Amino acid sequence: MGMVRESQFHVLAVDDSHLDRKMIERLLQKSSCQVTTVDTGSKALEFLGLRESNDPNALETHQQEVEINLIITDYCMPGMTGYDLLKKVKESAAFRSIPVVIMSSENVPARISRCLEEGAEEFFLKPVKLADVTKLKPHMMKTKLKKEGEKPSEEENATLKPEESLVVEMILPLNQELELEQKEPMLSSNKRKAMEEVISADRSRPKYNDITTSA
């Protein structure tokens, strides 16, 4: 009935505290997610398939090792902070569509807005609870929708949920320009699929200037 298949979401969790890694891992597993934990931002990037090239300012994209539906990271970490990691992910053409969530034990409004401005979907105050983790599903669904749009659909008339149809109608005028602006190599000929990519791209990058100003 739904477009999204039942396969599990895979979350990459980053935290330098062993105890907190254990906690977040269990929280995510309890929400039926597959989890990979790492203790540094660099290892997170490595896991994604981003490696440093000879140019210290560039990160090369090697073949993406695993499909990740969400990155959840602690803010305060030695070396690369969660904010640094967020920036690197959002700067990467290959991975910027992956939703990123920041966790912190400190309630610093300036920090929170900085992260949200940089593209973080949510900012969780630690200790993170089960109720927080359930908020992640919608963000992860977006990435699945995007993937589903690329694959040949068995049902010719697979329907969008009512709420999503509304969104489609609302952004329809934008759609034409966005299709032209799409730089990603995954342009499909099917207009409905393109719209899905546009929807998910638009919703997963709400702060991106190049989408809003292209209108």
Add this chain to the structure above:
Amino acid sequence: MELGQMQKSLQDYTKSLFVEGILDSQFLQLPQLQDESNSDFVSQVVSLFFQDSDRILNDLSLSLDQKVVDFEKVDPYVHQLKGSSSSIGAQRVKNACVVFRSFCEQKNVEACHRCLQQVKQEYYLVKNRLETLFKLEQQIVASGGMISAMDLGF
């Protein structure tokens, strides 16, 4: 002691930890993460907390005993301890860490020494209480009883 009495004792004991503020509601999140496939989760995280804390308190003692105290080192230790105590619901340890950090910011060595003592005190207290809690649970299980989140009386 028969099983019913033991279970009542466990309930009362657990309640007292909350009433005294030694534990907060975060501790109640832990059993929710335990299930058949992770049947030891609570004791695992608590053990991790003990290990982390023992190590950090030791490092803190060493750092504060230096002739010239390096607060760039001290503060991260306290931050770590604050984090792990908060994660398992060890409220008084966490609160003591908050106070400790404010004195770190002021680079007040004497006050930091006092804070360390306070943190240690709270830590040994919660460690002791949790160890007793687990013993009570083990006795119940050994007598053929079962522990569930309901037994905690909340």
